[in-house]
Amino acid sequence: MKQMKKILGITFLAALIGGAAAIGGYKIFENNQTGSTISEKQQLYFANNPLKVSSTGEVNFVQAAAAVSPGVVHIKTTYAAPSRGDNNSQMDIFRDFFGGGGRSMPSAPRAASGSGVIISADGYIITNNHVVENAEKVEVVLTDRRKVQATVVGRDPNTDLALIKVNATGLPVVKMGNSDQVQVGEWVLAIGFPLDLQTTVTAGIVSAKARSIGIIGREQQGDQITEEEYQEYQRTGKRPKQAANTSIEAFIQTDAAINPGNSGGALVNANGELIGINSAIASQSGYNQGYGFAIPINLARKVVDDIMKYGSVKRGYIGVSFVPLSADNSKEIKTTEITGLYVNDVVAGGGAAAAGLKAGDVIKKVDGVTIYDSPDLQEKIGRLNPGDKVKLTILRNGELKDYSVTLKGEASVGIVANNTTKGATIEKLGATIAPVTPAQKSKYGLSNGVVVTGITEGKAFDNYGIPKGLIITKVNGISVSSVADVEKALPQTRNNMISISGLDGGGTFNYNFPDK
Structure with a gap:
């Protein structure tokens, strides 16, 4: 009888502990069910609502x-x-x-x-x-x-x-x-x-x-x-x-x-x-x-x-320009390689330059995965952030070597504002801008645009991570070529969001932030 009571006592204690753990776990889930990112929201939602489908291989x-x-x-x-x-x-x-x-x-x-x-x-x-x-x-x-x-x-x-x-x-x-x-x-x-x-x-x-x-x-x-x-x-x-x-x-x-x-x-x-x-x-x-x-x-x-x-x-950049290799262009580039990405330029101050990459290198792998064309590289890098490290396997002089490249932000490949004028400050943006130069128009194939020549700390551009040196071509979807154009376009918001788009050193960008 004593043995039976002992067993029942242990069983009751175990049930009590298990119940407390379950309630505690639920409370933790309940307190965190909002999630701060979509990935967290998805994880929490499907932990509580498992998918009721399975693949049997049948059509x-x-x-x-x-x-x-x-x-x-x-x-x-x-x-x-x-x-x-x-x-x-x-x-x-x-x-x-x-x-x-x-x-x-x-x-x-x-x-x-x-x-x-x-x-x-x-x-x-x-x-x-x-x-x-x-x-x-x-x-x-x-x-x-x-x-x-x-x-x-x-x-x-x-x-x-x-x-x-x-x-x-x-x-x-x-x-x-x-x-x-x-x-x-x-x-x-x-x-x-x-x-x-x-x-x-x-x-x-x-x-x-x-x-x-x-x-x-x-x-x-x-x-x-x-x-x-x-x-x-x-x-x-x-x-x-x-x-x-x-x-x-x-x-x-x-x-x-x-x-x-x-x-x-x-x-x-x-x-x-x-x-x-x-x-x-x-x-x-x-x-x-x-x-x-x-x-x-x-x-x-x-x-x-x-x-x-x-x-x-927020994108990280390797800091190179390249051409995908194939049987059609390998002779023109003067290489025997027909797969990989041929590096034709390395951005000064970029992650690749810091890691030791040079023009003429051929990128063969990213994090151990073979690269055949530009999408293979772009999609993998596109999922990373500034500060992340990526391992590139490079072919140079017939030898393969691994390089660890720390990705840098937009500023590392940004368009450097060479305008001699300081431009005018737009308080609403917290930025100083100036018209693009004829040289910049010619270089980037532009018909209009203004350059961000300065950023005011604590203001809109600074708060939303918009760096100095970008060329703005549109504000709220309206083409701009001067300070007056920008000021005229700023009130034309949609959904109370200011839209800024244009070019940086790697291509196009678009920023959206509340009109405050």
Whole structure:
């Protein structure tokens, strides 16, 4: 009897401890369920709401479609009256990059639509930059048919991504997967709102990875890339004229049907996990004719986390310019190598220069992974931050050697302001600006712009990490060439957000911050 009482006592004590631990664990979860980044919000949400789908290898997407569809939303946007100066980037789909050839494009519509993916229960939604760019009003139609107004939290034209927010809670969330694990030939689903239809699911396979189509930079500049320009880019790695940029293109290519309206929607695997954000199609007609392109979710995750933390994307730079090697250009470059990235210039003061890289080196691997083309490098570096270290395997004089490169921020590759005039100070921005010089216009192919020649500590530009030396070409979507132009454009905000865009040493940039 004593033994029985002892056993019961131990059992009761164990149950008491277990219950206390469970309650304590729940309280910890409860106190931290908000999360400070999308990655944390996702981890906490799915710890409490595990995904109830599994991949059996069969061609059956019923569970995956049912799990994801509630978290994909319809985005409707409206715009001011169009003008011929608009770059039409608010149109629901990127211009087709084949067959444009200098055709004039129609004026931007007064209204457009796209898709978005809910990535947190408290209302954060990821979509394409070109879906919401320049929109005066962004409306989200949820799966339960509710219509809610959205605020643009931030945009990143370099990846064609945007983060928007609706004032709602308890929303269904789509789980982020791991795009590094995606394999060519794998079954995928594209979910969105094509052609203004209700939620539509299409299936296909992954046709290729790390695909660059030269479209993001051209869309940023409001111009068309022809088939000849695209073929030249593929052959030499040289971007078309006027397309110097820091756009990151490492698309997942799929033959799942994607049409206008799918932009910003979900590309998911058979497990119902988000592996990409649908962004563009290859088409001469503007409608699906074979292939679609999605932004890898691992890259998108970094972009939205940065937007939440800083209001813009903080990128690290190696500090080199390069040309992808191939059998077609190796003789011209005078090398026997046909794979890797040929370094044709090293930025003084950049991370590569500090690590000892030189012009003429060939980058063969990044962190041990073989590099074949520029997207292989750009996507990996695009997910890192200033101060991060990356191991580059370099071929020099027939020998391979590893170099540890510490990535540096935009200032390390920034455009140095060589203007002799100090410029004028704009108090609202906390910056001194001056018109670009004729030499800068010629060097960067510009028709307008102003240079940031000074930053006031504690003011807007300083608070939001906008460095000295950048060339601003647009303020709130309006082209600027002088201090007067900037001051005139500043009140023309949308959603009470000031938008600053232009060029830095690596290409284009876009900053968005509240109008205070």
